[in-house]
Amino acid sequence: MSNHGTNAFLEAVRVALGSLRASVLRSFLTLLGIILATTTLIAVMSLIHGMDVYIAEKVSDMGADGFRVVRMAFIGDWDAKKYLELLRKNPELRKEEYEFIREKAMLVKEIAIQVSRNGPVIFEGDRVDQVDIQGGTPNLAAVENTQIESGRYISEIDNQRRLMVAFLGHDFKDRWFPNVEAVGKSVLIDGVPYQVIGVAKAKGSIFGQTQDSFVTMPAETYFKHYGARKGISYSVVAADHNT
Numbered sequence: 242m243s244n245h246g247t248n249a250f251l252e253a254v255r256v257a258l259g260s261l262r263a264s265v266l267r268s269f270l271t272l273l274g275i276i277l278a279t280t281t282l283i284a285v286m287s288l289i290h291g292m293d294v295y296i297a298e299k300v301s302d303m304g305a306d307g308f309r310v311v312r313m314a315f316i317g318d319w320d321a322k323k324y325l326e327l328l329r330k331n332p333e334l335r336k337e338e339y340e341f342i343r344e345k346a347m348l349v350k351e352i353a354i355q356v357s358r359n360g361p362v363i364f365e366g367d368r369v370d371q372v373d374i375q376g377g378t379p380n381l382a383a384v385e386n387t388q389i390e391s392g393r394y395i396s397e398i399d400n401q402r403r404l405m406v407a408f409l410g411h412d413f414k415d416r417w418f419p420n421v422e423a424v425g426k427s428v429l430i431d432g433v434p435y436q437v438i439g440v441a442k443a444k445g446s447i448f449g450q451t452q453d454s455f456v457t458m459p460a461e462t463y464f465k466h467y468g469a470r471k472g473i474s475y476s477v478v479a480a481d482h483n484t
Contacts, residue, residue, distance in 0.1 A: 306350070307384065310334065310475040334473040336464075342475070350480040353381040354460045356472045362456055363429040364417045373410075373455040374430060376463025382408075384476045390414070392424040392439030399438075400459040407435035410455040411443040430456055433466065
């Protein structure tokens, strides 16, 4: 039986080799197709994995466990009809809801308020328009993984007392304070003076858009000047499912 099996195997090999010799081009093209298909599959899977990592680490500052709660969000093309429908159905988020979630939510590790608008920031006559003017609770830096280069971030006292202090994005360090300490300087935000308390480490750009042209003030200071009825969102980090 063993010799018979060996002979059958050798015969199959001879037939296969004969077929290859008879159709060299077809065999080559078949093998090439298999190689290209396998290589393409590996490349696509690597690209998807790379995009997942990029979005988790760069696009989303909060990482894979972070998310935002907003009044409305659009994916794809702008739809005016859908926008008007969301305006009617989705109420503005409120501070009271934030406090309730912070106290009651069991699957939330951290939650912060963020609210923003665009406006001018001026230092010694040098004006920058369309700056992202943010209001945030003291834990916003931890939630969004904002690193501090110098000074400090907003404190509970800053927020409770509605102090006129500001934390600057790194673009302003490069523009106004390249060789001097920014902390203690005064900048005008929407025409109102704020004392600089800290500067963020550079975040870089995403798809060509800078992530460092922002100023952050205490949330309560923001509400004092701009009101608390519009634009509130919640930045959330989910609790670890292993805890």
